[in-house]
Amino acid sequence: MTDATARTIPTVAQMRENSLSGVVRHEIETLILSGELPAGGRVNENAIALRLGVSRGPVREACRGLVEQGLLDLIPNRGVFVRRLDRHDVEEVYDLRAGLTGLAGSLVTARITSAEMDRLRTLVAAMDVSAAAGDFRSFYPVNLEFHDVILQLTGNSRLIKSYRALIKEFQLFRTHGLVQPNALRESNEEHHAILDALEHRDSVAAYDTSYRHVQHGKQRMFAAFDKLTQAGAASADGAHNRTIE
Amino acid sequence: MTDATARTIPTVAQMRENSLSGVVRHEIETLILSGELPAGGRVNENAIALRLGVSRGPVREACRGLVEQGLLDLIPNRGVFVRRLDRHDVEEVYDLRAGLTGLAGSLVTARITSAEMDRLRTLVAAMDVSAAAGDFRSFYPVNLEFHDVILQLTGNSRLIKSYRALIKEFQLFRTHGLVQPNALRESNEEHHAILDALEHRDSVAAYDTSYRHVQHGKQRMFAAFDKLTQAGAASADGAHNRTIE
DNA sequence: CCGTATTTGTCCGTATGTATG
DNA sequence: ACATACATACGGACAAATACG
Numbered sequence: 001m002t003d004a005t006a007r008t009i010p011t012v013a014q015m016r017e018n019s020l021s022g023v024v025r026h027e028i029e030t031l032i033l034s035g036e037l038p039a040g041g042r043v044n045e046n047a048i049a050l051r052l053g054v055s056r057g058p059v060r061e062a063c064r065g066l067v068e069q070g071l072l073d074l075i076p077n078r079g080v081f082v083r084r085l086d087r088h089d090v091e092e093v094y095d096l097r098a099g100l101t102g103l104a105g106s107l108v109t110a111r112i113t114s115a116e117m118d119r120l121r122t123l124v125a126a127m128d129v130s131a132a133a134g135d136f137r138s139f140y141p142v143n144l145e146f147h148d149v150i151l152q153l154t155g156n157s158r159l160i161k162s163y164r165a166l167i168k169e170f171q172l173f174r175t176h177g178l179v180q181p182n183a184l185r186e187s188n189e190e191h192h193a194i195l196d197a198l199e200h201r202d203s204v205a206a207y208d209t210s211y212r213h214v215q216h217g218k219q220r221m222f223a224a225f226d227k228l229t230q231a232g233a234a235s236a237d238g239a240h241n242r243t244i245e
Numbered sequence: 246m247t248d249a250t251a252r253t254i255p256t257v258a259q260m261r262e263n264s265l266s267g268v269v270r271h272e273i274e275t276l277i278l279s280g281e282l283p284a285g286g287r288v289n290e291n292a293i294a295l296r297l298g299v300s301r302g303p304v305r306e307a308c309r310g311l312v313e314q315g316l317l318d319l320i321p322n323r324g325v326f327v328r329r330l331d332r333h334d335v336e337e338v339y340d341l342r343a344g345l346t347g348l349a350g351s352l353v354t355a356r357i358t359s360a361e362m363d364r365l366r367t368l369v370a371a372m373d374v375s376a377a378a379g380d381f382r383s384f385y386p387v388n389l390e391f392h393d394v395i396l397q398l399t400g401n402s403r404l405i406k407s408y409r410a411l412i413k414e415f416q417l418f419r420t421h422g423l424v425q426p427n428a429l430r431e432s433n434e435e436h437h438a439i440l441d442a443l444e445h446r447d448s449v450a451a452y453d454t455s456y457r458h459v460q461h462g463k464q465r466m467f468a469a470f471d472k473l474t475q476a477g478a479a480s481a482d483g484a485h486n487r488t489i490e
Numbered sequence: 491c492c493g494t495a496t497t498t499g500t501c502c503g504t505a506t507g508t509a510t511g
Numbered sequence: 512a513c514a515t516a517c518a519t520a521c522g523g524a525c526a527a528a529t530a531c532g
Contacts, residue, residue: 019321019322019499020499021499021500022321042518044518045518046517046518046519054500054501055500055501055502056501056519057302057499057500057501057502058499058500058501060302060306060519060520061305061306061309062309064266064306064307064309064310064313065309065310065312065313067310068310068314069313070403076263076264076267076507076519076520077263077264077506077507077508077518077520078507078509078518078519079518079519092401092403092404093403095348095352095401095404096348096401096403096404096407098348099344099345099347099348099404102344102348103340103341103343103344103347103348107340156337156340156341157337158315158337158338158341158411159337159340159341159344162407166403204453207452208449263507265520265521266520266521289497290497290498291496291497291498299521299522300521300522300523301498301522301523302520302522302523303521303522305498305499321499321528322497322498322499322527322528322529323497323498323528323529323530324497324498324529
């Protein structure tokens with residue numbers, strides 16, 4: 001707490017994380033997900049340590065955790081690299097996410113209360129408005145909340161953890177805001193179907209509608225992606241394909 | 246390969262893993278899964294480092310990976326502890342495993358070849374024999390292979406990785422060989438149902454039969470477990486409830 | 491409640507391996 | 512192909528926090 005110890009750059013707030021390794025990890029994760037560390041790029045231990053004002057020890061430990069989480073790739077004696085997802089990777093993530101989403105839906109049918117149903121209905125109604133206005137900015141966070149609420153209601157901490165790790169990994173493939181004209185409306189129609197299944201406490205229908213929702217999302221994303229990459233190639237500006245944003 | 250380099254104690258074989266951190270991790274994992282490091286017990290960094298003849302650095306890195314994998318629990322400034330699973334944890338693992346198994350089954354219906362179907366049929370036939378003889382020792386490995394083959398056929402590396410991590414975590418709850426009289430027969434009847442679903446390339450049925458198979462497995466395990474713990478409590482030897490073996 | 495011992499957390503020096511001119 | 516530069520991998524030492532008597 002003395003000024004002498006404060007010579008190290010207090011880049012990071014305390015975050016109620018007393019382990020340095022923890023804050024370093026969170027910091028690196030933010031750098032990755034924000035795109036500041038580009039996909040495929042090497043994560044230089046010295047550079048990170050210098051930037052955060054810590055030693056290389058905590059940086060190495062943080063990286064090992066992130067490797068296990070799937071955000072980094074470790075090549076022995078070479079270093080750690082920000083994981084780059086190709087099309088097959090993205091398909092894998094979507095397929096697994098579909099399964100987890102379906103499982104969440106089916107599990108929730110046995111537990112959901114009418115108050116919780118009301119909350120979901122409110123969210124879907126809000127998305128109806130956003131979809132009608134074609135406003136992705138307002139649609140997106142509500143969509144996240146809708147699925148997160150269902151996930152939480154399962155009460156299965158491992159399912160929640162797996163799902164969230166998958167979402168983070170998916171963010172490596174930075175294609176947020178990649179939507180086609182009718183995507184919002186279609187997506188929310190599927191939300192309505194999920195809502196109906198939950199309403200009737202039909203676990204099979206809940207799985208089915210949830211699973212298909214993600215699979216349709218995959219199709220919508222790839223349709224938009226292919227259209228964009230094709231256009232990008234045609235307009236001789238392929239470099240922008242890496243950072244779509 | 247020279248004698249000069251061999252002055253460091255070659256406690257561990259090369260294992261074609263050139264990173265020391267990797268072999269340490271594998272070593273610790275073995276210690277955990279074998280039960281040598283008891284559930285809930287603290288993993289002393291110095292002791293492990295001394296035992297393996299390495300420094301604490303690789304040990305710490307290995308532990309961070311195992312924490313992320315779920316085999317260890319990290320309490321800041323206290324150390325890492327072998328994760329202890331209570332009943333709720335085990336239910337979570339079963340539920341998630343059921344979902345992943347169901348997903349694997351449904352995905353495989355679109356990809357499986359007749360040769361691969363034959364292989365599965367052979368495995369189930371072998372389990373029929375084991376079940377009829379009530380021989381768990383021969384049933385168990387074939388059962389593992391049956392589910393692993395289906396898992397591999399999905400071609401989804403993330404699904405495979407998640408599933409295997411879950412299996413390892415489940416091993417923390419050392420209840421292998423905890424079977425009731427008719428368990429083997431019932432289990433393999435369910436295998437037959439899965440086989441039929443794959444045969445007809447019915448993805449919905451494949452999900453359903455696979456999911457239920459694991460859920461029934463959960464019920465069978467808990468039935469045997471409750472019976473055992475009740476007997477243990479009745480015999481005024483409650484301490485044994487912690488280490489079931 | 492305090493002092494001591496043990497353990498974790500952190501930092502830095504050195505060696506080995508890889509990439510590059 | 513060789514030498515140089517650089518980054519990782521590992522070991523060891525110091526500081527801080529916790530557990531124990």
